[in-house]
Amino acid sequence: MIKPKDMLKVSVFGPKTYMKSVIDTLYGLNVVHIEDHTKKAEDDVFDIGEPFEENERYAEILVKIRSMISNLGIKNDQAKENKTSFDIISKKANTLYSDSAALLREKEYYTQIATIYEKKEVEKALSQLNLYEEEGVDYSDFLYYIGFINADNETLRDQMDRMTKKFVLTSSSYRGITVTALFVEAKKKEKVDKLFENHNFSPIDTPVIKASFETKAKPAYRFIKLDREHDNAKTSLMKVKNRIEEFKKEHSEFLADSELRLRMESEKSESPLRFASTKNSFYIRGWVPKVNSKKLEESLNKITGGKVHIDLKKPDKKDNVPIAFDHPKIVEPFEAFMDLYTLPSYKEIDPTFFMFLTFPIFFGFMLGDVGYGLVVLGLFLALKKTMPGAKNFINAFIIASLVSIIFGMVFGEYFGYEEVSPGLGKMLGIHPEELVHGEETEIIYPIPHIFSRSHGIQELLSMSILFGIVHLFIGYIIGFINVWKAHGIKHAILEKVGWMIMFPGVIYLLTDFLGVVTGYIAVMLSVLVPPMPIMIGLAVLGLILIVIGEGARGVVELPALISNILSYARLMAVGLASLSLALVINDLAGQMFKSGVIGVISGILILILGHTINIALGILSPFLHSLRLHYVEFFTKFFHGGGRKYKSFGWR
Amino acid sequence: MAAEVIGVGTGLIAIGASLAVGLTAIATGMAEQAIGTAAIGAMAEKEELFGKGLILTVIPESIVIFGLVVAILIIGMAG
Structure with a gap:
């Protein structure tokens, strides 16, 4: 572990x-x-x-399958390996590829027609056609087809050529689709109808053209009612879309599973390159x-x-051995913080487990509010579903927010409220307290708590420093083990024990001398401080060890020990800042509530807006500061890092 | 309400405490300004540096926290 x-x-x-x-x-x-x-x-x-020869064939089919997956919008995160033979997969994939391409082309075609009608551009589309009356041709037993068609001019001409010689075909392209006019002898009607139907022919406003054409032998450019054609195009479009949906439903499993299979095959056949x-x-x-x-x-x-x-x-x-973490499930989320910083090297102790122990405590100690904890918990539970990629981070936050809720109960803070109104207090049976301001006495109903942050700043500071002393001492112990294993016991004593025996002196400085740590915590810590001569002796011995072990650099870093411990005061500072902001928001809203309907509305707005901002800050700053305490203060005592991640050859 | 008389000494203590927090906050701001700019620059080159950049940017925050500790110590003197 x-x-x-x-x-x-x-x-x-x-x-x-x-x-x-x-x-x-x-x-x-x-x-x-x-x-x-x-x-x-x-x-x-x-x-x-060299890669295996099959690789090219895999790649070709893989490209087709991937293009279908992206064109049809198929989700493939639930894919299972398709174990049928490659030949069957490739055959089916090829058929599906041409089918889906045809479907998509048809969809594009009807979409464009619908757009043309929508934008009233039919005249423009028709004007692309070069229609003229040929002298000396008898048009009387000719049929004509004017409209959009889902095929290009060459194909049409080829197919018409095979059918008859007596036809005139003009086509042009508008918005990427073909507009065509065909004049053909009447006795071929059936055949042409069928051919055109196959190509999704969509006639343009035939009755109008007909009326005009017969008298003048020219298409009319004035169209009166296009709605029907527009509707036809829309229905056709709907039908194509439904067919695509059916296609997707029918084949998505095959496509997703085959994609996975081919991806694996292609990885395998490329592996000789390594x-x-x-x-x-x-x-x-x-x-x-x-x-x-x-x-x-x-x-x-x-x-x-x-x-x-x-x-x-x-x-x-x-x-340079690759690092594979070895943790129980609950510690795993904190691997994300190691990825963010640097992985441990192979020989040293992996600090992830210690982060699992202390990160949520520091986070919770700073956020420390039942209401905020619940909101953060809900937020990350919701994010867990939408962002599966950041699973580890989100799980770490979920653990941290649970700890925040526990600390919130210890501190008795609920969205910054530490006391309830007298009415509610009496109803809940909360024991009232008397608060004396000079000559006035106020009766308040505080929510049950073990320790109130706003009323015990000195105590809170002492606690934070205590966290620091303990945390850093653990850091030195881990450092001792690391150096012992890497360079032997002599180095370990010189490099780490020197620092460890400085601790009584540091505790003395923080309690009696500077007075940063006060109250019962100071009394508790004073047990660790030996009589003055011994303490000074230890400190001098420690100094000598440090000088031997680390040289002048160690001496320069001596004050850093105190500043590192004092740095844990941020546990108090960040928490108090968040609490003060919450108190201000609540007070402001409370005063608003006393002044009419508008007051109530703006009060609610202030509450929502204020607490939203405070929660956003309440996620960001405890997270950053807790992380920083680990990276900067804790890790520097033992951690070298620089490991590289173990990535196994295989699937998942 | 009886007017509370605050002595000059207490007032000076309050000013001292506020200077401790205020000046260190300015110092923190100045330090973070430089680091933050560099971090954003680095991130533009290489996006994975976001985590490290964020951590480096909050490092000078210690300065204002020391200021706060000193302020609390000073206020403690007032009793």
Whole structure:
């Protein structure tokens, strides 16, 4: 829990004939972090491997499937691997691709027609057509088709050519769709009708054109009623949309599952690029968690019949081992804060667990209000659904807000209210208290609490400093263990014990000398302060150790110990700032409530607006300050960081 | 209501406390100004630096907190 997972260095060496099955096994196990092979010199025996040939075919189908997924708006976060053979997937995907392309083209076509009618641009569209009367042609037994069609001119002409020689076809493009006029001999009516229907022909206002055309043999450019055509286009559009919806419903599972499968296949077939290889052999280097190593070895031996060489070694000091966190579920959210800063290195203690212990306490101590805690809790519970990507952060906030609610009960604060009105107080049976201002006495009904922040600023300050002393001392203990493990006990004593035995002196300075810590906490802490001569002796000894261990730099940093501890006063300061703001908002609104209807309305507005701002600040500042206390004050006592993340080769 | 008489000494203590908080707050502001500008600049280059930038920006906040501690100590002198 306080150490990253134990890792073993793994090398797999074997003939290329087994490469594919080895890759499949590694991918399925999903436990090996592969080190990419880099070619260091030109004469390196090992070259970078080449992707499998199938990769191109996978990529081609994958592109098609992904374009369908994005065009149809399919969600694929619930996908399961489609395990049917690649040939079947590829065949089906190709058919679906052309079907969906046709559907989408049809949708685009009707959308454009609807737009043209909507914008009353039919005349413009028609004027694109070059219609004229050819001299000496008898139009009497000719049929004509004027309108939009979902096919380009070339295709139409080809298909008409095959049918008859007696036709005149003019087409033009408007808003990306084809406007066409076709004159054709009357006896081909049936065939042409069918052809045009296949191409979603949408005639333009036929009766009007007809009326005009027959008298003048020219289309009329005045259109009286276009509503019907507009409606037709809209219905057709609706129908296409429904068909697309059906298509989506029917095939979305296949598409999502196949996308996942192909993504995995393509990752696998590209993976040789990360290996070292010669003409006939391959060499994979990587890391595997110790707990999974046995299974890895067994599976590889089983699949290859022991024909590949597997070597498992403990990492040595120079290795940059990838870090895999090893935490119970409840600590996991706090890994996000390590990602934000830097991951621990392999040999040192992983501080995530300590952050899990103290981060919510510091956050809660600063926010410390039942009402605010509930709002923050609700907010992050709601965010959890909408932002699955930031899961860890949100869970950390949920834990922190629960602790805030507990601290709110301790402090007796509910949206900044610490007392209730006499009526409510009597009803709830709250014990009244007398408050004496000079000669006046006021009776208040405080909400039950253990400790009131607004009435015990000195005490609050003492508590905050106490948190600091304890937290930093823990930091030095962890530092001691880290140095001990890395460089031996001598270094550990010189570097960390020196600081630790300074603590009694520091406590003396903070309590009796400066008087920052007062009251019962000071009395409690004074137990740790030995008589003056011993204390000074310890401090001098500590100083000597620090000088030996860290040199002049250590002496320069001496005052930093006190300033680091004093820095924990922010636990008091941030909390009080938030509380004071809440009190001001409540007072302001309370006075408004006394002055009529408008007063009540503006009072409510002040309450909502004020508390919203205060809650926003109440999330941001406790978060930042709590984080800072860890990063700046706590971590500097033991943490080096610089680790890199363990990313296993495999799916999820 | 009886008029409360505040002595000159108490008044000076109050002024001292307010100076402790006010001046340190200005100092914090000046320090954060420089860090914040640099942090935004760094973020424009590399967005992942948001977390580190945010933390670095609040580091000088210690100054005003020390000021607040001193102010509380001064007010403590007034009794």
